[in-house]
Amino acid sequence: MPDETKPRLNVLLAGPRGFCAGVDRAIKIVEEALRRHGAPVYVRHEIVHNRFVVESLERQGAVFVEELDEIPDDGRPVVFSAHGVPKAVPEAAAKRNLFALDATCPLVSKVHREAERHFARGRHILLIGHAGHPEVIGTMGQLPPGAVTLVEDAAHAETVEPPSGIPLAYTTQTTLSVDDTAGIVAILQRRFPEIAGPAKEDICYATTNRQAAVKAIAAKGAELVIVVGAPNSSNSVRLAEVAKRAGAARSVLVQRGAALDPAIADGCTTIGLTAGASAPEVLVEEVLAKLATRFTLVVEEVVVAEEKVVFRLPAGLAAE
Template identity: 55%
Template sequence: MKKQNINLYLASPRGFCAGVDRAVKIVEETIKKFGSPVYVRHEIVHNKDVVNSLAKIGAVFVEEVNEAPVDRPIIFSAHGVAKSVINEANQRKMISIDATCPLVTKVHNETVRHYNLGRHILLVGHKNHPEVTGTMGQVPKEFVTLIETEADALNVKVSETNKIAYATQTTLSLDDTAAILKILKSRFPDIKGPNSEDICYATTNRQTAVKSMAKLCDIILVIGAQNSSNSLRLVEVAIAHGVKVAKLIPDIETLEEFLNTFEAHTTPNIGLTAGASAPETLVQVLISKLKKNFEVNLLDHEVTKENVKFNLPKMLR
Protein backbone atom coordinates (compact mmCIF):
# COMPACT_ATOMS: atom_id res chain seq x y z
CA MET A 1 0.00 0.00 0.00
CA LYS A 2 1.41 3.35 -1.07
CA LYS A 3 2.18 5.80 1.73
CA GLN A 4 0.17 8.99 1.73
CA ASN A 5 2.04 12.22 0.99
CA ILE A 6 2.15 14.99 3.60
CA ASN A 7 3.85 18.37 3.61
CA LEU A 8 5.48 18.89 7.00
CA TYR A 9 6.28 22.51 7.82
CA LEU A 10 8.92 22.68 10.54
CA ALA A 11 8.71 25.91 12.55
CA SER A 12 11.87 27.84 13.21
CA PRO A 13 12.55 28.99 15.84
CA ARG A 14 11.13 26.21 18.01
CA GLY A 15 12.02 24.31 21.16
CA PHE A 16 14.57 25.33 23.79
CA CYS A 17 14.93 29.05 24.46
CA ALA A 18 18.05 30.63 26.00
CA GLY A 19 16.49 30.64 29.51
CA VAL A 20 15.68 26.91 29.39
CA ASP A 21 19.05 26.09 27.86
CA ARG A 22 20.77 28.02 30.68
CA ALA A 23 18.67 26.32 33.41
CA VAL A 24 19.50 22.83 32.12
CA LYS A 25 23.22 23.72 31.89
CA ILE A 26 23.12 25.08 35.46
CA VAL A 27 21.95 21.68 36.74
CA GLU A 28 24.60 19.85 34.67
CA GLU A 29 27.41 22.19 35.76
CA THR A 30 26.35 22.10 39.43
CA ILE A 31 26.56 18.28 39.34
CA LYS A 32 30.03 18.53 37.73
CA LYS A 33 31.23 20.99 40.37
CA PHE A 34 29.63 19.56 43.55
CA GLY A 35 29.03 15.92 42.61
CA SER A 36 25.66 14.24 42.95
CA PRO A 37 23.08 14.45 44.28
CA VAL A 38 22.11 18.08 43.80
CA TYR A 39 18.58 19.14 44.66
CA VAL A 40 16.23 21.11 42.42
CA ARG A 41 13.14 22.82 43.77
CA HIS A 42 10.28 21.99 41.36
CA GLU A 43 10.79 20.79 37.79
CA ILE A 44 13.73 22.80 36.42
CA VAL A 45 11.59 23.34 33.28
CA HIS A 46 8.19 21.93 32.36
CA ASN A 47 9.25 18.86 30.46
CA LYS A 48 9.36 15.26 31.72
CA ASP A 49 12.09 14.14 29.29
CA VAL A 50 14.40 16.94 30.45
CA VAL A 51 13.63 16.24 34.13
CA ASN A 52 14.18 12.48 33.70
CA SER A 53 17.49 12.94 31.86
CA LEU A 54 18.77 15.23 34.63
CA ALA A 55 17.56 12.79 37.32
CA LYS A 56 19.69 10.08 35.65
CA ILE A 57 22.87 12.13 36.18
CA GLY A 58 22.16 12.99 39.82
CA ALA A 59 19.47 15.71 40.10
CA VAL A 60 16.83 15.12 42.78
CA PHE A 61 13.60 17.09 42.33
CA VAL A 62 11.79 18.26 45.46
CA GLU A 63 8.76 20.47 46.03
CA GLU A 64 10.16 22.50 48.93
CA VAL A 65 13.58 23.58 50.19
CA ASN A 66 13.19 21.69 53.50
CA GLU A 67 12.99 18.37 51.61
CA ALA A 68 16.66 18.77 50.64
CA PRO A 69 19.55 18.12 53.07
CA VAL A 70 21.36 21.26 54.24
CA ASP A 71 24.77 20.02 53.08
CA ARG A 72 23.83 19.71 49.37
CA PRO A 73 23.27 22.48 46.79
CA ILE A 74 19.71 23.55 45.98
CA ILE A 75 18.80 24.96 42.55
CA PHE A 76 15.77 27.18 41.94
CA SER A 77 13.90 26.47 38.69
CA ALA A 78 13.80 28.62 35.55
CA HIS A 79 10.34 29.91 36.53
CA GLY A 80 11.71 31.84 39.51
CA VAL A 81 10.78 31.69 43.20
CA ALA A 82 9.34 33.92 45.90
CA LYS A 83 11.76 35.77 48.17
CA SER A 84 10.60 33.57 51.08
CA VAL A 85 12.05 30.50 49.30
CA ILE A 86 15.50 32.13 48.92
CA ASN A 87 15.34 33.28 52.56
CA GLU A 88 14.59 29.73 53.70
CA ALA A 89 17.65 28.35 51.87
CA ASN A 90 19.80 31.15 53.36
CA GLN A 91 18.52 30.44 56.88
CA ARG A 92 19.46 26.78 56.41
CA LYS A 93 22.93 27.97 55.22
CA MET A 94 22.57 25.99 51.99
CA ILE A 95 24.48 26.60 48.78
CA SER A 96 21.70 27.92 46.56
CA ILE A 97 21.97 28.47 42.82
CA ASP A 98 19.35 30.49 40.99
CA ALA A 99 18.38 29.15 37.53
CA THR A 100 15.60 31.72 37.10
CA CYS A 101 15.40 32.89 33.49
CA PRO A 102 16.93 36.40 33.29
CA LEU A 103 13.74 37.61 31.59
CA VAL A 104 11.71 36.47 34.61
CA THR A 105 14.26 38.14 36.91
CA LYS A 106 13.61 41.35 34.93
CA VAL A 107 9.88 41.09 35.82
CA HIS A 108 10.81 40.45 39.49
CA ASN A 109 13.02 43.56 39.53
CA GLU A 110 10.30 45.70 37.93
CA THR A 111 7.73 44.44 40.44
CA VAL A 112 10.01 45.35 43.36
CA ARG A 113 10.75 48.76 41.80
CA HIS A 114 7.01 49.56 41.51
CA TYR A 115 6.47 48.43 45.11
CA ASN A 116 9.33 50.65 46.31
CA LEU A 117 7.66 53.58 44.53
CA GLY A 118 4.42 52.91 46.42
CA ARG A 119 2.51 51.44 43.47
CA HIS A 120 -0.02 48.59 43.54
CA ILE A 121 0.91 45.99 40.92
CA LEU A 122 -1.59 44.31 38.59
CA LEU A 123 0.07 41.09 37.43
CA VAL A 124 -1.34 39.61 34.21
CA GLY A 125 -0.87 35.83 34.35
CA HIS A 126 -2.25 32.41 35.25
CA LYS A 127 -3.06 31.52 38.84
CA ASN A 128 -0.80 28.87 40.42
CA HIS A 129 1.70 28.90 37.56
CA PRO A 130 5.12 28.76 39.27
CA GLU A 131 6.32 31.90 37.49
CA VAL A 132 3.31 33.86 38.74
CA THR A 133 3.73 32.48 42.28
CA GLY A 134 7.38 33.58 42.21
CA THR A 135 6.62 37.08 40.90
CA MET A 136 3.80 37.65 43.39
CA GLY A 137 6.20 36.53 46.13
CA GLN A 138 8.60 39.42 45.44
CA VAL A 139 6.44 41.93 47.36
CA PRO A 140 3.95 41.79 50.28
CA LYS A 141 0.81 40.10 48.98
CA GLU A 142 -1.50 43.07 49.58
CA PHE A 143 0.49 45.05 46.98
CA VAL A 144 -0.18 42.76 44.03
CA THR A 145 -3.42 41.60 42.33
CA LEU A 146 -3.57 38.82 39.73
CA ILE A 147 -5.42 39.59 36.48
CA GLU A 148 -6.23 36.41 34.53
CA THR A 149 -8.95 37.54 32.13
CA GLU A 150 -10.47 40.56 30.40
CA ALA A 151 -13.30 40.34 32.95
CA ASP A 152 -10.74 40.66 35.79
CA ALA A 153 -9.31 43.73 34.06
CA LEU A 154 -12.78 45.28 33.78
CA ASN A 155 -13.69 44.59 37.42
CA VAL A 156 -10.48 45.08 39.41
CA LYS A 157 -10.77 47.75 42.12
CA VAL A 158 -7.75 49.87 43.05
CA SER A 159 -7.87 52.48 45.84
CA GLU A 160 -5.30 54.90 44.38
CA THR A 161 -5.65 54.89 40.59
CA ASN A 162 -2.64 57.19 40.17
CA LYS A 163 -0.39 54.71 41.99
CA ILE A 164 -0.64 51.49 39.99
CA ALA A 165 1.57 49.52 37.63
CA TYR A 166 1.29 46.33 35.63
CA ALA A 167 3.59 43.40 34.87
CA THR A 168 2.97 40.21 32.90
CA GLN A 169 3.94 36.56 33.01
CA THR A 170 6.56 35.99 30.28
CA THR A 171 4.85 33.04 28.56
CA LEU A 172 1.40 34.44 27.76
CA SER A 173 -0.39 34.78 24.43
CA LEU A 174 0.53 38.14 22.89
CA ASP A 175 -3.01 38.68 21.58
CA ASP A 176 -4.79 37.84 24.86
CA THR A 177 -2.39 40.01 26.84
CA ALA A 178 -2.82 42.93 24.44
CA ALA A 179 -6.60 42.80 24.97
CA ILE A 180 -6.21 42.81 28.78
CA LEU A 181 -3.67 45.65 28.74
CA LYS A 182 -5.91 47.71 26.47
CA ILE A 183 -8.66 47.53 29.13
CA LEU A 184 -6.28 48.36 31.99
CA LYS A 185 -4.79 51.33 30.14
CA SER A 186 -8.23 52.72 29.25
CA ARG A 187 -9.50 52.31 32.84
CA PHE A 188 -6.30 53.59 34.48
CA PRO A 189 -4.63 56.18 32.21
CA ASP A 190 -1.83 56.70 34.79
CA ILE A 191 -0.88 53.01 34.98
CA LYS A 192 2.86 52.41 34.68
CA GLY A 193 4.25 49.49 32.70
CA PRO A 194 7.63 47.99 31.87
CA ASN A 195 9.98 49.92 29.56
CA SER A 196 9.82 47.00 27.14
CA GLU A 197 7.18 44.28 27.12
CA ASP A 198 7.57 41.41 29.60
CA ILE A 199 6.48 38.64 27.23
CA CYS A 200 9.74 36.98 26.31
CA TYR A 201 11.33 37.04 22.86
CA ALA A 202 11.10 33.23 22.56
CA THR A 203 7.37 33.16 23.37
CA THR A 204 6.83 35.95 20.82
CA ASN A 205 8.91 34.23 18.11
CA ARG A 206 7.29 30.81 18.57
CA GLN A 207 3.80 32.35 18.45
CA THR A 208 4.72 34.38 15.33
CA ALA A 209 5.92 31.20 13.59
CA VAL A 210 2.65 29.42 14.45
CA LYS A 211 0.54 32.35 13.18
CA SER A 212 2.51 32.26 9.94
CA MET A 213 2.17 28.44 9.58
CA ALA A 214 -1.57 28.68 10.33
CA LYS A 215 -2.03 30.28 6.89
CA LEU A 216 -0.47 27.22 5.23
CA CYS A 217 -1.47 24.25 7.42
CA ASP A 218 -4.58 22.15 8.09
CA ILE A 219 -3.07 20.71 11.27
CA ILE A 220 -0.47 22.02 13.73
CA LEU A 221 1.26 19.72 16.20
CA VAL A 222 2.92 21.29 19.25
CA ILE A 223 5.47 19.25 21.19
CA GLY A 224 5.29 20.26 24.84
CA ALA A 225 4.20 19.25 28.33
CA GLN A 226 0.62 19.58 29.55
CA ASN A 227 1.78 21.96 32.33
CA SER A 228 3.89 24.10 29.96
CA SER A 229 2.25 27.51 29.65
CA ASN A 230 4.09 28.54 26.49
CA SER A 231 3.26 25.22 24.74
CA LEU A 232 -0.45 25.47 25.61
CA ARG A 233 -0.49 29.04 24.27
CA LEU A 234 0.93 27.79 20.93
CA VAL A 235 -2.06 25.43 20.56
CA GLU A 236 -4.48 28.28 21.37
CA VAL A 237 -2.74 30.67 18.94
CA ALA A 238 -2.95 28.07 16.13
CA ILE A 239 -6.71 27.63 16.65
CA ALA A 240 -7.30 31.38 16.99
CA HIS A 241 -5.60 31.86 13.61
CA GLY A 242 -7.82 29.40 11.76
CA VAL A 243 -6.15 25.98 11.92
CA LYS A 244 -8.76 23.19 11.89
CA VAL A 245 -6.81 20.92 14.25
CA ALA A 246 -4.10 21.94 16.73
CA LYS A 247 -2.84 19.31 19.13
CA LEU A 248 -0.45 19.27 22.07
CA ILE A 249 1.90 16.27 21.85
CA PRO A 250 3.38 15.69 25.33
CA ASP A 251 4.68 12.18 24.52
CA ILE A 252 5.03 9.53 21.81
CA GLU A 253 1.86 7.73 23.00
CA THR A 254 -0.20 10.84 22.24
CA LEU A 255 1.35 11.03 18.78
CA GLU A 256 0.56 7.33 18.16
CA GLU A 257 -3.07 7.91 19.22
CA PHE A 258 -3.27 10.92 16.91
CA LEU A 259 -1.81 8.99 13.94
CA ASN A 260 -4.26 6.12 14.51
CA THR A 261 -7.24 8.45 14.13
CA PHE A 262 -5.67 10.53 11.36
CA GLU A 263 -7.21 10.14 7.92
CA ALA A 264 -6.90 12.55 5.03
CA HIS A 265 -7.66 11.89 1.39
CA THR A 266 -5.79 14.88 0.01
CA THR A 267 -2.17 15.79 0.77
CA PRO A 268 -2.47 17.51 4.15
CA ASN A 269 -0.21 20.33 5.26
CA ILE A 270 0.99 19.71 8.80
CA GLY A 271 2.86 22.27 10.89
CA LEU A 272 5.24 21.10 13.61
CA THR A 273 6.64 23.21 16.44
CA ALA A 274 7.85 22.75 20.02
CA GLY A 275 7.39 24.81 23.15
CA ALA A 276 10.35 26.60 24.73
CA SER A 277 10.97 23.78 27.23
CA ALA A 278 10.80 20.89 24.71
CA PRO A 279 14.13 19.43 23.55
CA GLU A 280 14.95 19.04 19.84
CA THR A 281 15.35 15.27 20.33
CA LEU A 282 11.54 15.02 20.71
CA VAL A 283 11.04 16.92 17.45
CA GLN A 284 13.31 14.48 15.61
CA VAL A 285 11.58 11.44 17.15
CA LEU A 286 8.22 12.81 16.01
CA ILE A 287 9.52 13.43 12.47
CA SER A 288 10.86 9.87 12.23
CA LYS A 289 7.47 8.50 13.44
CA LEU A 290 5.67 10.52 10.77
CA LYS A 291 8.12 9.22 8.13
CA LYS A 292 7.20 5.63 9.06
CA ASN A 293 3.54 6.31 8.36
CA PHE A 294 3.74 8.85 5.51
CA GLU A 295 5.76 10.05 2.56
CA VAL A 296 7.01 13.26 4.23
CA ASN A 297 7.98 16.37 2.28
CA LEU A 298 9.90 18.34 4.95
CA LEU A 299 9.75 22.15 4.59
CA ASP A 300 11.70 24.50 6.86
CA HIS A 301 9.47 27.40 7.93
CA GLU A 302 11.77 30.03 9.42
CA VAL A 303 10.32 33.36 10.57
CA THR A 304 13.34 34.76 12.42
CA LYS A 305 16.79 33.77 13.68
CA GLU A 306 17.46 33.52 17.41
CA ASN A 307 20.94 34.11 18.77
CA VAL A 308 20.20 35.01 22.40
CA LYS A 309 22.58 33.53 25.01
CA PHE A 310 22.47 33.97 28.78
CA ASN A 311 25.56 33.60 31.00
CA LEU A 312 25.73 31.01 33.75
CA PRO A 313 25.87 32.28 37.36
CA LYS A 314 29.39 33.39 38.42
CA MET A 315 29.73 30.40 40.76
CA LEU A 316 29.57 28.03 37.76
CA ARG A 317 31.61 29.93 35.16
Protein backbone atom coordinates (compact mmCIF):
# COMPACT_ATOMS: atom_id res chain seq x y z
CA MET A 1 0.00 0.00 0.00
CA PRO A 2 1.40 3.43 -0.88
CA ASP A 3 2.12 5.76 2.00
CA GLU A 4 -0.59 8.44 1.68
CA THR A 5 1.27 10.70 4.12
CA LYS A 6 4.06 11.29 1.56
CA PRO A 7 3.57 13.33 -1.59
CA ARG A 8 3.68 11.39 -4.85
CA LEU A 9 6.71 11.89 -7.07
CA ASN A 10 7.01 10.52 -10.59
CA VAL A 11 10.58 9.43 -11.38
CA LEU A 12 11.61 8.98 -15.01
CA LEU A 13 14.57 6.61 -14.99
CA ALA A 14 16.82 7.10 -18.02
CA GLY A 15 17.86 4.12 -20.04
CA PRO A 16 20.61 3.50 -20.83
CA ARG A 17 22.42 4.83 -17.75
CA GLY A 18 25.44 3.88 -15.67
CA PHE A 19 28.28 1.60 -16.63
CA CYS A 20 29.35 1.37 -20.26
CA ALA A 21 31.32 -1.50 -21.77
CA GLY A 22 34.66 0.34 -21.46
CA VAL A 23 34.18 1.06 -17.76
CA ASP A 24 32.98 -2.47 -17.07
CA ARG A 25 36.05 -3.89 -18.83
CA ALA A 26 38.46 -1.60 -16.94
CA ILE A 27 37.05 -2.62 -13.55
CA LYS A 28 37.15 -6.30 -14.50
CA ILE A 29 40.79 -5.96 -15.50
CA VAL A 30 41.69 -4.75 -12.00
CA GLU A 31 39.52 -7.38 -10.32
CA GLU A 32 40.88 -10.19 -12.49
CA ALA A 33 44.47 -9.07 -11.87
CA LEU A 34 43.77 -9.16 -8.12
CA ARG A 35 42.17 -12.60 -8.41
CA ARG A 36 45.09 -14.06 -10.33
CA HIS A 37 48.02 -12.28 -8.74
CA GLY A 38 46.78 -11.20 -5.33
CA ALA A 39 47.29 -7.81 -3.73
CA PRO A 40 48.65 -5.32 -4.36
CA VAL A 41 47.76 -4.45 -7.93
CA TYR A 42 48.84 -0.92 -8.81
CA VAL A 43 46.62 1.36 -10.87
CA ARG A 44 47.93 4.54 -12.48
CA HIS A 45 45.31 7.25 -11.85
CA GLU A 46 41.67 6.52 -11.05
CA ILE A 47 40.67 3.49 -13.11
CA VAL A 48 37.41 5.35 -13.84
CA HIS A 49 36.13 8.64 -12.46
CA ASN A 50 34.07 7.36 -9.55
CA ARG A 51 35.16 7.35 -5.91
CA PHE A 52 32.78 4.52 -4.97
CA VAL A 53 34.41 2.28 -7.58
CA VAL A 54 37.93 3.35 -6.62
CA GLU A 55 37.33 2.76 -2.90
CA SER A 56 35.74 -0.62 -3.61
CA LEU A 57 38.84 -1.71 -5.54
CA GLU A 58 41.11 -0.34 -2.80
CA ARG A 59 39.35 -2.59 -0.31
CA GLN A 60 40.16 -5.53 -2.58
CA GLY A 61 43.85 -4.62 -2.66
CA ALA A 62 44.27 -2.13 -5.50
CA VAL A 63 46.75 0.68 -4.87
CA PHE A 64 46.19 3.87 -6.86
CA VAL A 65 49.20 5.98 -7.81
CA GLU A 66 49.66 9.10 -9.90
CA GLU A 67 52.89 8.10 -11.64
CA LEU A 68 54.92 4.94 -12.28
CA ASP A 69 57.82 6.08 -10.11
CA GLU A 70 55.60 5.42 -7.08
CA ILE A 71 55.55 1.70 -7.94
CA PRO A 72 58.34 -0.54 -6.57
CA ASP A 73 60.23 -2.97 -8.84
CA ASP A 74 58.60 -6.01 -7.29
CA GLY A 75 56.91 -7.55 -10.30
CA ARG A 76 53.42 -6.58 -9.27
CA PRO A 77 50.88 -5.76 -12.00
CA VAL A 78 50.21 -2.14 -12.92
CA VAL A 79 46.99 -1.17 -14.73
CA PHE A 80 46.60 1.90 -16.96
CA SER A 81 43.23 3.63 -16.57
CA ALA A 82 40.28 3.49 -18.97
CA HIS A 83 40.99 7.06 -20.14
CA GLY A 84 44.21 6.08 -21.92
CA VAL A 85 47.78 7.23 -21.37
CA PRO A 86 50.48 8.98 -23.39
CA LYS A 87 52.84 6.62 -25.23
CA ALA A 88 55.62 7.61 -22.85
CA VAL A 89 53.87 5.74 -20.00
CA PRO A 90 53.91 2.17 -21.43
CA GLU A 91 57.40 2.88 -22.80
CA ALA A 92 58.59 3.77 -19.28
CA ALA A 93 56.87 0.66 -17.89
CA ALA A 94 58.60 -1.53 -20.48
CA LYS A 95 62.01 -0.06 -19.63
CA ARG A 96 61.46 -1.10 -16.01
CA ASN A 97 60.04 -4.49 -17.02
CA LEU A 98 56.81 -3.73 -15.18
CA PHE A 99 53.90 -6.14 -15.69
CA ALA A 100 51.59 -3.63 -17.37
CA LEU A 101 47.93 -4.18 -18.19
CA ASP A 102 46.23 -1.62 -20.42
CA ALA A 103 42.61 -0.87 -19.45
CA THR A 104 42.22 1.91 -22.04
CA CYS A 105 38.69 1.83 -23.45
CA PRO A 106 38.87 0.37 -27.00
CA LEU A 107 36.89 3.37 -28.25
CA VAL A 108 39.55 5.71 -26.84
CA SER A 109 42.23 3.52 -28.47
CA LYS A 110 40.35 4.01 -31.76
CA VAL A 111 40.82 7.77 -31.43
CA HIS A 112 44.52 7.22 -30.70
CA ARG A 113 44.94 5.15 -33.88
CA GLU A 114 43.01 7.75 -35.91
CA ALA A 115 45.32 10.49 -34.68
CA GLU A 116 48.34 8.41 -35.64
CA ARG A 117 46.96 7.77 -39.15
CA HIS A 118 46.29 11.47 -39.71
CA PHE A 119 49.79 12.33 -38.50
CA ALA A 120 51.32 9.70 -40.79
CA ARG A 121 49.53 11.38 -43.72
CA GLY A 122 51.13 14.70 -42.87
CA ARG A 123 48.10 16.31 -41.20
CA HIS A 124 48.04 18.58 -38.18
CA ILE A 125 45.33 17.48 -35.74
CA LEU A 126 42.75 19.65 -34.03
CA LEU A 127 41.56 17.73 -30.97
CA ILE A 128 38.18 18.82 -29.61
CA GLY A 129 38.21 18.25 -25.86
CA HIS A 130 38.77 19.60 -22.37
CA ALA A 131 42.23 20.72 -21.27
CA GLY A 132 43.68 18.61 -18.48
CA HIS A 133 41.27 15.69 -18.87
CA PRO A 134 43.19 12.38 -18.73
CA GLU A 135 41.74 11.26 -22.06
CA VAL A 136 42.92 14.44 -23.77
CA ILE A 137 46.38 14.12 -22.21
CA GLY A 138 46.53 10.51 -23.42
CA THR A 139 45.43 11.32 -26.96
CA MET A 140 47.82 14.26 -27.34
CA GLY A 141 50.55 12.05 -25.92
CA GLN A 142 50.28 9.60 -28.83
CA LEU A 143 52.09 12.08 -31.08
CA PRO A 144 55.14 14.34 -30.88
CA PRO A 145 54.77 17.72 -29.15
CA GLY A 146 53.22 20.30 -31.46
CA ALA A 147 51.41 17.76 -33.64
CA VAL A 148 48.05 18.38 -31.94
CA THR A 149 46.20 21.61 -31.16
CA LEU A 150 43.45 21.43 -28.53
CA VAL A 151 40.11 23.14 -29.32
CA GLU A 152 37.96 23.48 -26.20
CA ASP A 153 34.77 25.21 -27.33
CA ALA A 154 33.01 27.07 -30.12
CA ALA A 155 34.67 30.40 -29.31
CA HIS A 156 38.08 28.73 -29.47
CA ALA A 157 37.13 27.07 -32.79
CA GLU A 158 36.46 30.53 -34.23
CA THR A 159 39.92 31.81 -33.31
CA VAL A 160 42.28 28.83 -33.33
CA GLU A 161 45.20 29.28 -35.72
CA PRO A 162 46.79 25.95 -36.63
CA PRO A 163 50.14 25.86 -38.43
CA SER A 164 49.79 27.29 -41.92
CA GLY A 165 50.41 25.26 -45.05
CA ILE A 166 49.72 21.89 -43.39
CA PRO A 167 46.60 19.77 -44.10
CA LEU A 168 44.25 19.47 -41.12
CA ALA A 169 42.21 16.74 -39.45
CA TYR A 170 40.04 16.74 -36.34
CA THR A 171 39.36 14.15 -33.65
CA THR A 172 37.35 14.45 -30.44
CA GLN A 173 37.31 13.33 -26.86
CA THR A 174 34.82 10.45 -26.53
CA THR A 175 32.73 11.92 -23.68
CA LEU A 176 31.70 15.34 -25.00
CA SER A 177 28.27 16.87 -25.51
CA VAL A 178 27.02 15.60 -28.87
CA ASP A 179 25.34 18.91 -29.69
CA ASP A 180 28.24 21.11 -28.58
CA THR A 181 30.70 19.03 -30.55
CA ALA A 182 28.56 19.20 -33.70
CA GLY A 183 28.62 22.99 -33.40
CA ILE A 184 32.40 23.07 -32.98
CA VAL A 185 32.90 20.73 -35.94
CA ALA A 186 30.65 22.93 -38.09
CA ILE A 187 32.80 25.97 -37.27
CA LEU A 188 36.02 24.13 -38.10
CA GLN A 189 34.56 22.87 -41.38
CA ARG A 190 33.47 26.40 -42.30
CA ARG A 191 36.87 27.86 -41.49
CA PHE A 192 38.89 24.97 -42.91
CA PRO A 193 36.80 23.37 -45.68
CA GLU A 194 39.42 20.72 -46.48
CA ILE A 195 39.69 19.45 -42.88
CA ALA A 196 39.50 15.65 -42.60
CA GLY A 197 37.31 14.00 -39.99
CA PRO A 198 37.00 10.57 -38.43
CA ALA A 199 35.57 7.74 -40.53
CA LYS A 200 33.13 7.14 -37.69
CA GLU A 201 31.96 9.45 -34.88
CA ASP A 202 34.53 9.70 -32.08
CA ILE A 203 31.99 10.43 -29.33
CA CYS A 204 31.26 6.96 -28.02
CA TYR A 205 27.96 5.13 -28.25
CA ALA A 206 27.50 5.22 -24.46
CA THR A 207 27.87 9.00 -24.24
CA THR A 208 25.49 9.46 -27.17
CA ASN A 209 22.88 7.07 -25.76
CA ARG A 210 22.97 8.54 -22.25
CA GLN A 211 22.54 12.07 -23.59
CA ALA A 212 19.64 10.92 -25.80
CA ALA A 213 17.96 9.31 -22.77
CA VAL A 214 18.30 12.53 -20.76
CA LYS A 215 16.75 14.52 -23.62
CA ALA A 216 13.87 12.01 -23.64
CA ILE A 217 13.13 12.35 -19.92
CA ALA A 218 13.35 16.15 -20.16
CA ALA A 219 10.88 16.03 -23.05
CA LYS A 220 8.51 13.97 -20.90
CA GLY A 221 8.27 16.76 -18.35
CA ALA A 222 11.08 16.20 -15.85
CA GLU A 223 11.32 19.46 -13.89
CA LEU A 224 14.50 18.33 -12.15
CA VAL A 225 17.10 15.85 -13.43
CA ILE A 226 19.43 14.15 -10.96
CA VAL A 227 22.66 12.82 -12.46
CA VAL A 228 24.61 10.28 -10.41
CA GLY A 229 28.28 10.79 -11.14
CA ALA A 230 31.54 12.38 -10.08
CA PRO A 231 32.36 16.05 -10.65
CA ASN A 232 35.55 15.03 -12.51
CA SER A 233 33.59 12.68 -14.80
CA SER A 234 33.27 14.43 -18.16
CA ASN A 235 30.32 12.38 -19.38
CA SER A 236 28.42 12.90 -16.09
CA VAL A 237 28.91 16.67 -16.13
CA ARG A 238 27.74 16.74 -19.76
CA LEU A 239 24.54 14.89 -18.78
CA ALA A 240 23.67 17.60 -16.28
CA GLU A 241 24.27 20.26 -18.94
CA VAL A 242 22.23 18.41 -21.56
CA ALA A 243 19.29 18.05 -19.17
CA LYS A 244 18.96 21.81 -18.72
CA ARG A 245 19.34 22.52 -22.41
CA ALA A 246 16.67 19.91 -23.17
CA GLY A 247 14.11 21.70 -21.01
CA ALA A 248 14.55 20.62 -17.41
CA ALA A 249 14.31 23.61 -15.09
CA ARG A 250 17.10 22.25 -12.90
CA SER A 251 19.76 19.54 -12.95
CA VAL A 252 22.06 18.42 -10.17
CA LEU A 253 25.09 16.15 -10.03
CA VAL A 254 25.38 13.92 -6.94
CA GLN A 255 27.96 11.26 -6.18
CA ARG A 256 25.63 9.03 -4.17
CA GLY A 257 22.42 8.92 -2.17
CA ALA A 258 24.01 10.10 1.07
CA ALA A 259 24.94 13.38 -0.62
CA LEU A 260 21.37 14.09 -1.75
CA ASP A 261 18.87 16.18 0.19
CA PRO A 262 15.54 14.74 -1.00
CA ALA A 263 13.90 18.10 -0.28
CA ILE A 264 15.46 19.25 -3.55
CA ALA A 265 12.46 17.65 -5.27
CA ASP A 266 9.87 19.49 -3.15
CA GLY A 267 7.26 21.05 -5.40
CA CYS A 268 8.10 18.78 -8.33
CA THR A 269 5.59 16.44 -9.92
CA THR A 270 8.06 14.65 -12.16
CA ILE A 271 11.84 14.32 -11.97
CA GLY A 272 14.41 12.45 -14.03
CA LEU A 273 17.23 10.23 -12.80
CA THR A 274 20.27 9.01 -14.70
CA ALA A 275 23.89 8.01 -14.06
CA GLY A 276 27.14 8.69 -15.85
CA ALA A 277 29.03 5.88 -17.57
CA SER A 278 31.35 5.35 -14.59
CA ALA A 279 28.61 5.20 -11.93
CA PRO A 280 27.34 1.74 -10.85
CA GLU A 281 23.63 0.98 -10.60
CA VAL A 282 23.86 0.55 -6.81
CA LEU A 283 24.35 4.33 -6.55
CA VAL A 284 21.16 4.94 -8.55
CA GLU A 285 19.35 2.63 -6.12
CA GLU A 286 20.78 4.67 -3.22
CA VAL A 287 19.32 7.86 -4.68
CA LEU A 288 15.92 6.22 -5.15
CA ALA A 289 16.02 4.98 -1.54
CA LYS A 290 16.86 8.48 -0.31
CA LEU A 291 14.03 10.03 -2.32
CA ALA A 292 11.66 7.37 -0.95
CA THR A 293 12.24 8.66 2.59
CA ARG A 294 10.32 11.81 1.61
CA PHE A 295 8.10 10.82 -1.33
CA THR A 296 5.94 8.00 -2.60
CA LEU A 297 7.79 7.15 -5.79
CA VAL A 298 6.21 6.10 -9.06
CA VAL A 299 9.11 4.97 -11.22
CA GLU A 300 8.96 4.71 -15.01
CA GLU A 301 11.92 3.69 -17.13
CA VAL A 302 12.41 5.62 -20.38
CA VAL A 303 14.59 3.54 -22.69
CA VAL A 304 15.95 5.03 -25.92
CA ALA A 305 18.48 2.30 -26.84
CA GLU A 306 19.54 -1.21 -25.90
CA GLU A 307 23.27 -1.67 -25.33
CA LYS A 308 24.83 -5.07 -25.96
CA VAL A 309 28.45 -4.01 -26.45
CA VAL A 310 31.04 -6.13 -24.61
CA PHE A 311 34.80 -5.62 -24.78
CA ARG A 312 37.20 -8.51 -24.21
CA LEU A 313 39.89 -8.43 -21.56
CA PRO A 314 43.49 -7.87 -22.75
CA ALA A 315 45.68 -10.82 -23.71
CA GLY A 316 47.49 -10.79 -20.37
CA LEU A 317 44.23 -11.73 -18.67
CA ALA A 318 42.75 -14.00 -21.35
CA ALA A 319 40.69 -16.94 -20.13
CA GLU A 320 42.74 -19.57 -18.38
